[in-house]
Amino acid sequence: QVQLVETGGGLVQAGGSLRLSCAASGRTFSNYAMAWFRQAPGKEREFVATISRSGTITYYADSVKGRFTISRDNTKNTVYLQMSSLSPEDAAVYYCAATTALNSRLVGQYAYWGQGTQVTVSS
8 A cells, every 4th residue: 555645735826836745655656546525614625736646648627737747756656737827716625646557547446545634725
């Protein structure tokens, strides 16, 4: 198994930027496709972005395309989410997830989850 810990959340002004990090335990990080999901109060958890094991293939939700960038550094066992042009619609708890299967946009494909980090966007 793998343990995931998200950091980097916080309060940011609308239009601002924030970088989230997800640190993974173990020596097999490169065996996992990784993803970011988010969940706002009263809403279901939704897909944000995913990245393949090698980092060569990425997919994004339409709502974040052009604004968010997912990346990974397998030498540091870390996946990142760089967020820019943030709006109140982006406010949510952001979760890091891992799967031994191919990267996916579906919550059910991910067996391992971090504890989440809160992102708050204000005007």
